[in-house]
Amino acid sequence: xxxxxxxxxxxxxxxxxxxxxxxxxETIPENAITSIIGPSGAGKSTFLSLFNRLWETxxxxxxxxxxxxxxxxxxxxxNTPKFSVTQLRxxxxxxxxxxxxxxxxxxxxxxxxxxxxxxxxxxxxxxRVTAAIKACGLWPEVKDRLEKKATTLSGxxxxxxxxARALVMEPEILLLDEPTSSLDPRSGAMIEELMxxxxxxxxxxxxxxxxxxxxxxxxxxxxxxxxxxx
Amino acid sequence: xxxxxxxxxYALSVISCMMxxxxxxxxxxxxxxxxxxxxxxxLIFGSTPVGDALLxxxxxxxxxxxxxxxxxxxxxxxxxxxxxxxxxxGIYMAEYSGRxxxxxxxxxxxxxxxxxxIVVGLFGFSAILFxxxxxxxxxxxxxLVSALSLAFLVLxxxxxxxxxxxxxxxxxxRVTGLALGATKLQNIVFCLIPESFxxxxxxxxxxxxxxxxxxxxxxxxGAVASAGLPNSLFKGFEALPFYIYYISSQYxxxxxxxQGFGACIVLLLICATLFILAAIIQRKVKHTLLYRx
Numbered sequence: 001x002x003x004x005x006x007x008x009x010x011x012x013x014x015x016x017x018x019x020x021x022x023x024x025x026e027t028i029p030e031n032a033i034t035s036i037i038g039p040s041g042a043g044k045s046t047f048l049s050l051f052n053r054l055w056e057t058x059x060x061x062x063x064x065x066x067x068x069x070x071x072x073x074x075x076x077x078x079n080t081p082k083f084s085v086t087q088l089r090x091x092x093x094x095x096x097x098x099x100x101x102x103x104x105x106x107x108x109x110x111x112x113x114x115x116x117x118x119x120x121x122x123x124x125x126x127x128r129v130t131a132a133i134k135a136c137g138l139w140p141e142v143k144d145r146l147e148k149k150a151t152t153l154s155g156x157x158x159x160x161x162x163x164a165r166a167l168v169m170e171p172e173i174l175l176l177d178e179p180t181s182s183l184d185p186r187s188g189a190m191i192e193e194l195m196x197x198x199x200x201x202x203x204x205x206x207x208x209x210x211x212x213x214x215x216x217x218x219x220x221x222x223x224x225x226x227x228x229x230x
Numbered sequence: 231x232x233x234x235x236x237x238x239x240y241a242l243s244v245i246s247c248m249m250x251x252x253x254x255x256x257x258x259x260x261x262x263x264x265x266x267x268x269x270x271x272x273l274i275f276g277s278t279p280v281g282d283a284l285l286x287x288x289x290x291x292x293x294x295x296x297x298x299x300x301x302x303x304x305x306x307x308x309x310x311x312x313x314x315x316x317x318x319x320g321i322y323m324a325e326y327s328g329r330x331x332x333x334x335x336x337x338x339x340x341x342x343x344x345x346x347x348i349v350v351g352l353f354g355f356s357a358i359l360f361x362x363x364x365x366x367x368x369x370x371x372x373x374l375v376s377a378l379s380l381a382f383l384v385l386x387x388x389x390x391x392x393x394x395x396x397x398x399x400x401x402x403x404r405v406t407g408l409a410l411g412a413t414k415l416q417n418i419v420f421c422l423i424p425e426s427f428x429x430x431x432x433x434x435x436x437x438x439x440x441x442x443x444x445x446x447x448x449x450x451x452g453a454v455a456s457a458g459l460p461n462s463l464f465k466g467f468e469a470l471p472f473y474i475y476y477i478s479s480q481y482x483x484x485x486x487x488x489q490g491f492g493a494c495i496v497l498l499l500i501c502a503t504l505f506i507l508a509a510i511i512q513r514k515v516k517h518t519l520l521y522r523x
Contacts, residue, residue, distance in 0.1 A: 052409060057408060102406060116412045166410070
């Protein structure tokens with residue numbers, strides 16, 4: 001197995017007084033696809049939200065324990081207040097279950113994270129957007145209509161657009177919350193292929209409900225199915 | 231619900247709509263019948279030549295031109311004061327305030343939106359009277375005082391619609407920007423406001439309408455029957471609603487009353503123009519924000 005990218009140490013997650021995750025200890029390997037499986041309500045999506053601290057947007061949510069991620073050679077606890085959440089989210093991309101393009105043009109959707117990061121130089125933006133769209137195999141389909149509204153694309157295209165948008169910042173970690181569950185099988189297969197390709201440059205963590213998908217592409221599995229004792 | 235229930239609700243909702251539509255249509259027709267004959271350049275410019283009046287060479291004394299200009303100036307001024315304040319307060323309420331402040335402020339804004347305009351007018355009047363006596367003799371009821379009072383009157387609409395619009399942005403959209411590395415402010419400016427722009431604009435349009443029609447506030451704070459074109463923030467001014475009120479309470483003959491109806495149509499046209507303008511601005515802003523690259 002490849003060296004660890006993230007280490008989770010004795011982690012508890014609470015929503016108000018309700019404990020969602022208890023005493024989690026896991027290691028997530030670099031340049032691999034880690035799949036999180038388990039029944040609905042087991043806390044899979046919550047677990048995924050630990051890595052970009054998106055859980056902080058839920059009122060009443062609270063974390064105890066450490067999430068150590070390796071950016072620039074050394075492990076750092078991403079939950080310490082001095083770790084900038086904005087910087088973290090620029091290094092950890094996320095793709096949601098439902099494609100969520102913003103109500104703007106195709107080009108501007110992919111360029112949006114660059115705009116947020118203050119990257120303005122026109123040529124650089126152009127090149128990075130093009131590269132990200134090409135990496136997601138979407139270029140031939142959209143190259144003639146980059147200024148069109150992103151919501152005019154099909155569901156599968158929208159999801160690949162969202163992946164392009166997540167990749168334009170060249171994240172080291174990519175989170176995927178059931179990325180293919182709202183798509184038809186063909187679009188789903190395209191996303192799966194894309195994920196395998198992406199292993200070379202990112203660490204992927206995916207929540208999945210589809211056993212065949214997990215078997216096909218996952219290198220490492222974290223199972224949230226409750227044990228017989230609970 | 232059973233079949234009859236379904237039908238009854240459908241029928242009642244259709245009837246309600248028809249009644250509303252009927253009332254609006256009746257009102258407009260009545261205004262048009264009464265006002266159209268009086269609606270001509272004479273109503274607006276009186277005996278002053280149109281060119282001279284528009285180029286401000288000569289004052290219009292017997293037309294509603296000064297009142298139109300006064301109303302337009304009043305609306306623009308009041309909205310310019312109220313919109314930034316209302317937007318920022320709405321953003322604070324929706325995005326930054328804690329539960330306690332949200333409840334307290336929310337209650338206050340609700341209270342404020344329920345205050346009758348005559349009370350706001352009286353408050354503006356008392357305030358300027360106090361300042362007149364204690365600060366400077368030069369401070370009198372004027373365009374600025376009216377605009378400030380009106381802004382105060384419409385502020386709750388803008389705050390409430392902004393707050394509601396932002397709060398009802400679905401969670402999915404709310405976290406999209408954040409997950410892409412937006413700071414809180416970037417998320418508000420680039421994701422949440424564009425998403426809720428139409429609703430916020432609805433609140434502003436409501437406020438424009440209110441500024442255009444309100445008579446109680448301006449009567450007490452600066453509107454006068456004859457002042458000429460507005461040329462100073464610190465002087466009295468003419469306004470269409472006040473003109474309509476004035477003429478309908480002291481008209482000498484039918485022809486004069488009909489001028490009041492004519493002025494009503496002009497006031498409606500000014501409002502309609504502003505609404506259309508708002509819609510165009512919305513489109514343009516949206517396009518520049520979201521589609522240009």
